[in-house]
Amino acid sequence: MTDSSVSIFVQVVFNGLAVGSIYALVALGFVLIYKATGVFNFAQGELMMLGAYFCYTLIAMVGLGYILAFLLTLILCFLMGIVIEMAVLRPLVGKPIFSVIMVTIGLAVTLQGLTSLVWGDEVHNFPSFFSSEVLSFHQVHLRPIEIWVFFSTLMLVIGFLIFFKRSKIGIAMRGTANDQNTAMLMGISVRRIFSLSWAVAAIIAAVGGISYANLLFVSPDMSHIGLRAFPAAILGGLDSIPGAIIGGIIIGVCETLAGAYLDHMLGGGVKEITAFIILIIILMIKPYGLFGKKEIVRV
Amino acid sequence: MLNGHYKVSYRDDVKIFQTGFVKFWLFLFLAFCLIFPLIADRYFIYLANLCMIAILGAIGLNILVGYTGLISIGHAAFLAIGAYSSTIMMNRFNVPFVLAVPLGGIMAALAGLIVAIPSLRLKGLYIAITTFAFGFIIQHVIVRWDSITGGPDGLTAPPVALLGVSLDSDSRYYYFLLVLVILLTAFARNLFRTRIGRAFIAIRDHDVAAEVMGIDLVKYKILSFCISSFYAGIAGAAFAAYLKFITFEHFTLRLSIDYLAMIVVGGFGSILGSIFGAVFITLLPEAVQTLTDLVREDFPLLTTRFAALKTVISGMIIVLFLLFEPEGIYGRWKKIKAYWTNWPFTY
Numbered sequence: 001m002t003d004s005s006v007s008i009f010v011q012v013v014f015n016g017l018a019v020g021s022i023y024a025l026v027a028l029g030f031v032l033i034y035k036a037t038g039v040f041n042f043a044q045g046e047l048m049m050l051g052a053y054f055c056y057t058l059i060a061m062v063g064l065g066y067i068l069a070f071l072l073t074l075i076l077c078f079l080m081g082i083v084i085e086m087a088v089l090r091p092l093v094g095k096p097i098f099s100v101i102m103v104t105i106g107l108a109v110t111l112q113g114l115t116s117l118v119w120g121d122e123v124h125n126f127p128s129f130f131s132s133e134v135l136s137f138h139q140v141h142l143r144p145i146e147i148w149v150f151f152s153t154l155m156l157v158i159g160f161l162i163f164f165k166r167s168k169i170g171i172a173m174r175g176t177a178n179d180q181n182t183a184m185l186m187g188i189s190v191r192r193i194f195s196l197s198w199a200v201a202a203i204i205a206a207v208g209g210i211s212y213a214n215l216l217f218v219s220p221d222m223s224h225i226g227l228r229a230f231p232a233a234i235l236g237g238l239d240s241i242p243g244a245i246i247g248g249i250i251i252g253v254c255e256t257l258a259g260a261y262l263d264h265m266l267g268g269g270v271k272e273i274t275a276f277i278i279l280i281i282i283l284m285i286k287p288y289g290l291f292g293k294k295e296i297v298r299v
Numbered sequence: 300m301l302n303g304h305y306k307v308s309y310r311d312d313v314k315i316f317q318t319g320f321v322k323f324w325l326f327l328f329l330a331f332c333l334i335f336p337l338i339a340d341r342y343f344i345y346l347a348n349l350c351m352i353a354i355l356g357a358i359g360l361n362i363l364v365g366y367t368g369l370i371s372i373g374h375a376a377f378l379a380i381g382a383y384s385s386t387i388m389m390n391r392f393n394v395p396f397v398l399a400v401p402l403g404g405i406m407a408a409l410a411g412l413i414v415a416i417p418s419l420r421l422k423g424l425y426i427a428i429t430t431f432a433f434g435f436i437i438q439h440v441i442v443r444w445d446s447i448t449g450g451p452d453g454l455t456a457p458p459v460a461l462l463g464v465s466l467d468s469d470s471r472y473y474y475f476l477l478v479l480v481i482l483l484t485a486f487a488r489n490l491f492r493t494r495i496g497r498a499f500i501a502i503r504d505h506d507v508a509a510e511v512m513g514i515d516l517v518k519y520k521i522l523s524f525c526i527s528s529f530y531a532g533i534a535g536a537a538f539a540a541y542l543k544f545i546t547f548e549h550f551t552l553r554l555s556i557d558y559l560a561m562i563v564v565g566g567f568g569s570i571l572g573s574i575f576g577a578v579f580i581t582l583l584p585e586a587v588q589t590l591t592d593l594v595r596e597d598f599p600l601l602t603t604r605f606a607a608l609k610t611v612i613s614g615m616i617i618v619l620f621l622l623f624e625p626e627g628i629y630g631r632w633k634k635i636k637a638y639w640t641n642w643p644f645t646y
Contacts, residue, residue: 040424040428088618088622091622092621092622095625097370097423097424098364098368098370098567099621099625101370101424101427102559102563102617102621103617103618103621103622105372105556105559105617106560106563106614106615106616106617106618106621107614107618108614109553109556109610109611109613109614109617110610110611110614110615110618111614112610112614113607113608113609113610113611113612113613113614114607114611115607116604116606116607116610117604117607117608117610117611120604121604121607227431227435227552230428230431230432231432234425234428238424269439269442269443272435272439273435273436273439276432276433276435276436277432277436279428279429279432280417280429280432280433280436283417283421283425283428283429284416284417284420287420287421287425
């Protein structure tokens with residue numbers, strides 16, 4: 001291997017890490033809701049997109065400062081998560097899984113349509129938080145945002161791990177996920193936990209959305225990133241927080257590697273479907289993912 | 300007299316026409332369907348044709364989702380396979396239309412077989428995600444395999460003829476579709492009077508219990524996938540030959556979601572419900588169009604962003620039906636019927 005091919009490889013891996021971190025953030029949102037409420041939220045990508053749009057509107061149209069806009073976005077998303085849970089998900093608690101899957105799909109379609117209804121279909125450049133100056137080490141070029149995305153994801157995941165292990169609310173969430181009736185008997189307000197997990201997932205989605213918008217742009221197509229993050233969540237295991245980040249990063253890196261090395265061999269298009277091929281293989285050999293807990297079914 | 304239907308044998312219970320009343324109205328409705336193209340505007344015939352294509356696909360999806368309980372978010376992929384394979388067969392190998400349509404269905408059924416394999420170990424959500432991934436992969440294959448599928452430029456279907464009669468006008472195609480719909484609806488309706496259909500229902504209600512009763516899960520899950528994708532393939536082939544032009548954009552995730560919406564709106568696990576849902580979801584954009592035309596002057600933005608408005612409304616329809624009428628239009632229909640038969644009693 002020559003020196004330049006090594007640095008190209010390293011470059012591709014680093015780009016993959018940045019994209020993978022965003023997948024990991026979206027996957028973390030899936031995991032959080034799934035862990036607490038047992039619902040797989042197909043609208044996670046849309047929540048991410050709305051977070052980015054809120055922040056974009058606050059900065060570019062209202063004219064707030066970056067920090068203020070960012071914090072305000074988080075608050076808005078927190079409230080949005082609670083409202084969605086109370087209005088749409090709560091009436092369906094205990095209903096068949098088909099209804100629950102369909103309602104989040106319906107929600108995804110609605111939010112998608114609302115976004116293009118309100119903001120139009122145009123692609124907007126996001127006012128970047130970071131300098132566009134490129135950092136270079138030995139022919140490997142990185143934008144500061146890529147490094148920031150990676151580390152903020154890492155911090156969020158570590159934060160959530162500690163939150164679930166140590167804090168009272170985190171333990172209550174795990175208890176609720178395990179057995180709702182017993183959790184209620186232990187004095188946990190299951191309803192509050194449900195709302196809270198949606199609110200927190202919406203916040204994570206907003207962070208992911210703002211990061212993605214910083215990397216690229218804001219547009220209604222952004223929500224596709226949510227679909228691409230399904231494989232990440234499944235690969236890691238739907239109920240595992242470390243699984244979400246590892247799955248996200250594996251998918252991100254595999255995808256960029258496939259794009260860089262396989263695309264011209266197979267005539268293009270490999271990058272887009274790599275994640276889904278990995279997904280199908282994983283579902284065939286290890287359906288509960290790398291770190292997921294196996295469910296036992298009794299008659 | 301009519302309050303409640305008393306059945307004294309299983310034979311009565313599985314009869315297709317439960318009462319003479321139903322039979323009478325059904326035949327009247329069929330007669331109406333037969334003369335419909337003679338009295339209706341060309342545009343309405345066009346809409347009726349779209350509805351009938353949707354009915355084929357929706358019945359297929361309901362067999363898989365509503366009756367067997369295997370959730371599929373990749374129905375569009377099977378429609379695409381049916382549409383593309385029948386069109387390619389007609390274009391390249393001069394296969395007659397009468398064969399190309401069932402062959403399209405069979406190709407889709409074979410694809411269903413492939414998807415069924417990873418689904419055997421999975422249930423619920425995981426099957427939904429597998430079929431979703433399959434839908435995505437098929438869409439990309441269509442775009443990239445341009446030597447066969449025409450890639451982003453799409454494919455043009457040749458003019459079609461059935462047994463020497465050219466199906467060039469909307470009303471001729473209408474009769475072709477009507478026959479197809481009647482045949483396949485009757486097949487589906489009868490399917491659930493047989494062992495196979497009952498096995499599907501048992502799997503939906505509890506798969507482990509079904510296996511304990513002696514139902515071979517592998518066999519019946521694969522069969523359900525095949526039958527469902529066969530219907531989708533037929534619908535796709537009919538769609539391609541009707542529109543004369545197909546691209547990958549016809550078969551996106553949105554189409555899969557629209558078909559799921561038909562099941563939700565029409566009624567989960569009901570053939571009649573699939574028909575209601577297919578008609579409702581197909582006519583919905585038209586209704587929205589008519590309504591926005593009324594308020595065009597006051598809200599000019601609605602016309603420019605009409606596609607977004609349609610998206611919002613179809614999403615809302617899914618959510619609202621799930622929240623307020625989970626049994627769909629068919630459930631509401633049953634309730635209204637029960638109300639009238641039992642009146643003045645409540646049950």
